[in-house]
Amino acid sequence: MYTLTLESKNPEIFFKLELNNLEDIYKECNQTENIEKYNMREILDKIEFGINILEPGKTDEDFIFKYANSIFGIILNLECMNI
């Protein structure tokens, strides 16, 4: 059993998600959209920190991933976790 939590100084911002498999974090969305290559991609790829850049989607509930570098990949990549 895996547990993903989100903690913050603001006690109201707390989240706990229980998962049987790590893959469950990442569910492929039915809706996809073609986007342009992010213009700062080459610079951001070299940054040690993980960076995700999102934009509001067509509805307020959705986001489009404009850019995601490797760290966000690590969250989703089971092999990198040595488990």
Add this chain to the structure above:
Amino acid sequence: MHEYLIGRQFSDVMPELNNLNMNKVSFKTIYLGNQVMDSILKLYHDEDLIKAWSQKKLNYQNQLIIIFEDKTNYHIEKLKQKKIFEEASFPKLQIDNNLKILKVNKAFKKSIGYSADDLNNLNLDDLIIDYKTKTKSTNFKNNLNLLFNKKEKAVTSEIGLCTVDSKCHYFESYSRLISPNLIQIGFHDLTELKETKQNELNIDNYFKNLQKVKKTAVSLSLTNEIKWGSEIYELFEIPKDKIPDLKNDFIYDYLLPSEELKIKEAMNNLTDDNATKCIYKARTYKGNIKYFKVIFQISYENGEKGRLGFTEDVTDDYIFKQEAFRLQDNFKFIEESNQIGIAEYNQGKYYFTSQIYNILGVKKEDYPDSIDIVHEHIIPEDLNKWKNALNITPEHDMHDVTYRVKTENNQIKYIYCNNKGIFNNNGEIVKVLGFLMDVTDEILIKKSATELQNNLEHIQKNSKIVIATFTNGKYKYTNEIYNILEIKQKDFPNNVDLIYKFAVPQDQEKIVKEFRNLTPSKPNLHLILQMKTSTGKIKYIEDFIVAEFDENGDLIKRVRFMHEITSLIEKENKLEELSEERKILLQEIHDRVKNNLQLILSFINVDLHYNSDNPNYVINQTQNRIKTMALTHEEVYQSDSVGKVNLKNLLTKILNHVFIHHTSNNLNFYLDIDDVELDINRCIPLGLLTNEIVLNTLKYGFPNNEPGNIYGKLKLKDGIIDFKLWDDGVGVVNPVEVFNSNTLGFVIIKHLASQLKAEVNVLTNIDGFGLEFIFKK
């Protein structure tokens, strides 16, 4: 480029968006103002934290930027600290400045039975009592206030604490301020220990008293006599049958020299009010040296003043005390002068000498004695090593280990630790002593020395410098010597001097002679040696020798640094040869200049003889000849090979010169010259010869500047040069006769041909006049 639109699924793992009513308010509205939000995202597998990231979210130009940083190590470390409190083997609690207990650890709940809530519902004053008097104690709260008011950093006190089943336990508490409003208290249960100690003390006193009674001899000195208790004979090991023979003051006979004074001084200082005592040394009847303590005091027996003496055998105590002092002194000395720290674990408590606190960079007052500070600082990778070294049994009561600790300022240090267990008669461990030494420098030096050694080996392996050592009759060489001498190491035992063996005979003698001259005052030598390799090649080596001698002037070591200088020597030899060649050439040039000048002089003489009335002609001819000579020399200088001239270039230049200066463009010349190089000494006559013939041809073959052709052909075959020059001018009736006449031109031509040792033929079957010269190259 495709990216997934995650939408709701993503907002599930970013719940603060939901808290901010993300689903209802437009994205733009929420994130206006570059709001930054920090949070920690943690992933657990069962209860173990496996990953943690810090998240910063900010709005920038209508984009949500989320920055992740991997903080797994930091959060795992933090959890560990939390676990230290929770999983500690001794009871702990945390209390705030309102004296509200925030949490207690598992050990607290187990041994005392109360939870944090239970304690807060009860009055602390009712729980904490003075152990001895069993009354309420206020010291505990006072101590906490001292900490909150920052008057103390840590406080240790002994308290009684009632457990949930109303039993009173005796604890040593260690309280320290871990944050401005929070104190952590550790409890060490001493109940059992105190009770055991009390019993031990009672038994000890009993035996001591028993011994005292047994070993103390009483004496009473009156005016005329001394009465002795029977124990004195036992103390002095006097057999019973000897007792009747003893004098009153017999003990003086057994005293060691100068000890009598001590007793007399004690007796003299005796007053009615004060007892005196002294310790003296005596040799017993059996010859054993013993220490006796005597206490004197005044006593009145039936009105008569007497002196009571209580004599006690204190040998064991005295020796033990002396040894203890000596040990203490030694221990202090070791502690002060050494880098060895000592750790002791005894009955649940740890004791560390100052060196260990210094090594770890911590303060003694920051840790209770119930915590092993070394364990707290060991890096996780070395924990097993540390644990194994504590696996002490009566059979293996000593272990040593080297592990790494991380000090307070995050420095990694290497600690060598020797653990020694001390066991009682039942084989139970009583205490563990650890002798610790900071060996960081040694380890690092060792590491860098190994690295250096590796580098040196690498250099030696790849270097072209040979290092040879001779010591104790044995020779040792680096690999390059085998390459130089073209031999294999295995073919030669280490008692063979390879340099001597492969040196050419004359250099073998040189080595022997020069080595004899090595002395302590002149230990260095520099030799250039010629070697003959196993394949017969001659090689040269430069050899620097350094000899070491002992104090008697005997050779103990010889070190040689050698490198091959064959190519250098070869270059030097070549340079020397070149220099020699240059000298010869210079001499030749002088000779040539002299010869040329003599030749010019001869030509002028001959010209004057024939044309004494026409000096302009003589000058003109001389100019032509000098120019021909100059062209020949010019060709020499421009030639790649010194002293050799390319005939094709030379003859073309000479003919060009003659035609430019002496014809009016109505003559053509055709040359067919082989690519032949000839010595300069022979080129000068050949050049002049060509010059003379062409000038004669112009003068007599084409007297009125008629148009025509001049031909030249030079062929080399089997080392013989065949040189022909002819024209298609007016010619002569009988060419052979004309050639043999004594006209100036032909005289000169014949003279120059003889210098070339050439056979001269007059060409027939041609339109004009022509000559052929055949000579050896």
